[in-house]
Amino acid sequence: MVQTEKVEGHFLIDECLEMFSVSGNWLCLLTEGKDEVRANKEFMELFKLGGSVIDREALLAMFDEAGISALEEGDINTPVSIVMTNSDGVRVEGVMKRLSANRIMVTGQSPLNKQVNANHRLDSQLGTLPASQSVDHFMTWLSLIDEQMNNQILTSKSLEQLLEKPNGSPVVYNRLKEVVEHIPHGFAVISRDWELLYINPTLEEMLGSSSETLCNRNLWEVFPEDLYHNYYLHYKEAFQHNQVVKFQDYLYGRGRVVDVTAYPSNNELTVFIQDITEVNSYIHALQETEERFSLLADNINEAFWVMSPNFETWEYMSPTFESIFGISISVVERDYNIWMDHIHVGDRDRVVRSFRQMRSDKVACEYRFEYEPGVWKWIRTKGYPLEKAEKVMIVGVHEDITDIKEKDELIARSEQFETITRVAAGIAHEIKNPLTSIKGFLQLMMSGEASNGQYGDIVFSELSRIEAIVNEFMLLAKPEQEVELVDTNLIDIIHYVLALFRAQCRQGGIKVTTDFDAAIPDLPSDPKRLKQIFINVVKNAIEAMEGPGELTVVGMYKADLDNVVISISDSGKGIEPEKIKRIGEPFFTTKEKGTGLGMMVTTKFVESLGGTIRYKSKIDDGTTVTITLPVLHSD
Numbered sequence: 001m002v003q004t005e006k007v008e009g010h011f012l013i014d015e016c017l018e019m020f021s022v023s024g025n026w027l028c029l030l031t032e033g034k035d036e037v038r039a040n041k042e043f044m045e046l047f048k049l050g051g052s053v054i055d056r057e058a059l060l061a062m063f064d065e066a067g068i069s070a071l072e073e074g075d076i077n078t079p080v081s082i083v084m085t086n087s088d089g090v091r092v093e094g095v096m097k098r099l100s101a102n103r104i105m106v107t108g109q110s111p112l113n114k115q116v117n118a119n120h121r122l123d124s125q126l127g128t129l130p131a132s133q134s135v136d137h138f139m140t141w142l143s144l145i146d147e148q149m150n151n152q153i154l155t156s157k158s159l160e161q162l163l164e165k166p167n168g169s170p171v172v173y174n175r176l177k178e179v180v181e182h183i184p185h186g187f188a189v190i191s192r193d194w195e196l197l198y199i200n201p202t203l204e205e206m207l208g209s210s211s212e213t214l215c216n217r218n219l220w221e222v223f224p225e226d227l228y229h230n231y232y233l234h235y236k237e238a239f240q241h242n243q244v245v246k247f248q249d250y251l252y253g254r255g256r257v258v259d260v261t262a263y264p265s266n267n268e269l270t271v272f273i274q275d276i277t278e279v280n281s282y283i284h285a286l287q288e289t290e291e292r293f294s295l296l297a298d299n300i301n302e303a304f305w306v307m308s309p310n311f312e313t314w315e316y317m318s319p320t321f322e323s324i325f326g327i328s329i330s331v332v333e334r335d336y337n338i339w340m341d342h343i344h345v346g347d348r349d350r351v352v353r354s355f356r357q358m359r360s361d362k363v364a365c366e367y368r369f370e371y372e373p374g375v376w377k378w379i380r381t382k383g384y385p386l387e388k389a390e391k392v393m394i395v396g397v398h399e400d401i402t403d404i405k406e407k408d409e410l411i412a413r414s415e416q417f418e419t420i421t422r423v424a425a426g427i428a429h430e431i432k433n434p435l436t437s438i439k440g441f442l443q444l445m446m447s448g449e450a451s452n453g454q455y456g457d458i459v460f461s462e463l464s465r466i467e468a469i470v471n472e473f474m475l476l477a478k479p480e481q482e483v484e485l486v487d488t489n490l491i492d493i494i495h496y497v498l499a500l501f502r503a504q505c506r507q508g509g510i511k512v513t514t515d516f517d518a519a520i521p522d523l524p525s526d527p528k529r530l531k532q533i534f535i536n537v538v539k540n541a542i543e544a545m546e547g548p549g550e551l552t553v554v555g556m557y558k559a560d561l562d563n564v565v566i567s568i569s570d571s572g573k574g575i576e577p578e579k580i581k582r583i584g585e586p587f588f589t590t591k592e593k594g595t596g597l598g599m600m601v602t603t604k605f606v607e608s609l610g611g612t613i614r615y616k617s618k619i620d621d622g623t624t625v626t627i628t629l630p631v632l633h634s635d
Contacts, residue, residue, distance in 0.1 A: 013038055017052075020107060026094075030059060030104040047086045059106075062086070070096060076104065186273030192239060194219045197268065206275060208254060227252055231260070235271075235617060240262040248276070303398040309359055312336060315393060324379070324400050326371045333595075344368035346378070351381075353562050358383040358394050360560070366401065378405040434462035485524040490564060490629070491516050493527060497534040501542060509548030516555040520564055521631055529605040537568050537625050538604045544572030544623060553631075557631075563611075566627045575618040583615055 013029060017040035020027035026042035037054045044052060047062060060068055067082035076098045077566040081170050084106075087580050094108030109449050136605045160204045179188055186203030190196060207214070214222055225232050238245045246261045256277045263270040307314055314336070317329050325339065332339045343351055347367035354365035362384035371377045383396030438459050498512060505512055541551055549571040575583075583599050606613045610630045617623035 025107050025109055027105065027107045028054075028059065029099075030102070030106070032054060032056075032102045046092065047084075048088075067096060073103070074098075082106070111459060138479070186271075186275075188269075188271045188273070190219055190235065190269040190271060196222070198329070203273060206254065206256065206273065230283050234260070235262055235269055238262045238269060301400065305383075305396055305398065307394045309392050309394060311355055311394070321398065324377075324398055325369065342370045345372070354381070355383070355394075357561065359385055359392075361385075378402045431466055434466050437462050439609055484526055486527065487522045488525045488527050488530065489522055490520060490525075490530065490566070491555065493530045494534055494555070494566070495532060498540055498553070500535065501538055504542060505551065507541065508545070509546060510542060511550050513550065513552045514555075515553075517557045519559070520555055520557045523564065523629060523631060525629070529609060533602050533605050533627065534568075536598045537627070540598070541568055541570035541572070541623070541625070544570050546572070549622075563628055563630045566629070567624055568627075569622060569624040571622045574621055575615070575617040575623055576619065577617075580615050580617055 003108045008592075017038065021040045021042055026040060026046050028035050028037050028039040028043050035056045037050060037056060037059045039047075039052050039054065042054075043049070060071070061085040063071070064083045064085070067080075067084065070080045070082065076096055079095045079097045081176055082094050082096050084094055086092065092108060094106055096104060096106045098104050099258075146361070182202050183200070184202060187198075187200040188196065188203055188208050189198040196215050196217055199207070199214055204210055204214075209222075220228070220232065223231070228249075230247065234245045234247050237243075242264050244261065244263050246259070248257065248259050250256065251258055256275055259274040259276045261272045263272075301320065301324075303324050304316070304318040305314065305321065306316040314329075316334050317332070319329075321327075321329055321332075325342070327339060327342070340348065340351075344367060351365055351367050354363050357363045362382070364380060364382040366378060366380045368376045369379045378401045380399045380401045381396060382399075383394050386393050410627050441459050494514075494516075498514070502512075507563060538551070546553075550569075551571075552567075552569045554567045554569075557563075603613055606627060612628045614626045614628075615623065616626070
């Protein structure tokens with residue numbers, strides 16, 4: 001029966017066993033999944049076995065304690081020296097190594113093997129090295145085989161001139177021939193007298209010369225020793241110490257960088273040469289890129305950082321981090337909380353929420369950081385998730401924006417002064433008109449030309465208008481410190497406000513629809529300000545419809561952002577885009593008798609509660625006001 005199972009996806013098991021027999025080594029292969037051990041004839045003779053297949057327990061009975069321990073622990077990815085005992089009590093040294101997840105090889109040089117005078121046989125390389133090197137050499141052969149060679153027809157006779165075909169081993173001979181002629185690496189055999197005995201076609205292409213030109217000539221005549229001195233030193237070392245040598249060098253005149261491995265025997269060197277020019281260029285390019293990145297990271301004002309998704313491990317921080325935060329990178333790497341403790345207590349929760357959001361989105365946040373005791377900086381941190389090779393990391397930058405904040409504050413003060421001037425002019429204009437009317441009618445009433453009751457209603461109406469303007473400004477000027485936060489049910493507040501306008505909606509034919517998320521939590525907020533916010537927004541929505549229509553109020557809780565979103569939509573006439581931008585400005589209004597102060601107060605109240613207010617409108621299709629309020633936790 002032909003054995004079709006392969007070792008490492010290349011050699012058939014029978015071929016593998018026979019190859020080691022030809023090389024003078026005993027070998028057995030343990031297949032863990034099948035609990036089966038296959039042995040070559042040298043192993044069978046040495047341990048007096050009646051067949052080539054034994055079970056795992058029989059093999060373990062031959063091992064010493066070190067061999068059993070190594071096999072049970074499974075730490076045999078590198079060769080492990082062991083001692084085995086045959087049925088006559090003879091101790092035999094060997095090497096054990098894992099070939100794959102379920103296959104282990106045990107091999108060694110057979111004392112029964114008769115020395116064969118084969119100066120030009122490649123398979124002699126395996127038997128002349130220490131056992132551990134024999135295993136590595138064999139693994140090198142396996143790794144170099146191209147699986148596409150199986151159906152190729154060999155026409156070259158060059159290898160036959162070098163190898164004497166082993167009697168009774170045509171399978172091994174043909175397989176070695178395929179390997180040597182078709183491996184994608186250079187292969188050469190050099191005698192101890194420095195004669196080039198053989199080079200394969202791949203090496204011919206690397207060197208730009210044929211085997212007929214190079215073989216049977218002195219190596220250093222073809223490749224001058226003064227130019228290839230490094231090769232000479234390494235090859236000489238391999239012969240003198242009978243050990244494998246590896247090094248990198250150039251093929252001069254060919255512009256190639258090569259990786260060279262030389263396996264010595266008593267009389268020859270087997271040399272593998274791999275062209276790594278392209279790989280080497282990639283490495284140099286990566287090194288240059290890394291150097292440029294390091295230069296960039298060291299000389300800009302932003303600090304690059306890379307963190308694990310749980311924000312517990314800093315994978316990388318650029319040196320600028322220390323100048324921005326005044327904390328040693330090594331200190332922060334040991335304890336992430338040291339950096340967090342320097343963030344202003346009023347900003348800390350917001351920073352934590354932002355960092356959580358960076359796991360899924362690109363996020364930026366600004367916060368105060370105590371650089372030194374009593375010295376605060378403004379920092380802007382940006383971050384986003386980056387997935388590479390199935391690993392997710394959070395990457396971003398820290399930026400010191402203290403100077404920018406100071407400039408923004410100056411600009412804000414300038415704009416505030418302009419606003420005060422504009423508001424003062426507006427107040428004067430808004431109050432002057434009703435005062436003029438009141439003054440005129442009072443003069444008429446005092447002159448006796450009209451009865452006191454004739455213009456009394458007009459006077460009271462104008463006084464009420466002045467009172468409304470003053471009340472709006474009183475709300476606007478209410479100090480921030482008067483905000484009293486208590487646990488507030490936002491849904492109850494909205495239902496209360498809608499109840500105030502129920503009669504007005506019924507009278508105007510307005511249908512009110514509500515849809516609230518059941519997960520909306522209570523908010524630490526100011527109920528009075530919330531009532532005023534929703535009264536102003538709902539009142540504007542009802543007035544914008546001027547008749548039958550629909551008023552829709554929707555509430556959602558966004559747990560990932562830790563905030564509540566309330567949307568109030570009407571089916572009114574809508575607002576032009578250029579006017580939408582001006583909502584909230586003092587004395588700007590879209591209503592005929594409005595003061596423009598209501599939405600200014602509303603905007604200020606929303607901001608005082610840490611929220612935002614946005615407007616979206618389309619002509620003849622209504623307006624939607626969206627209010628977002630944070631869920632502030634007390635921890």
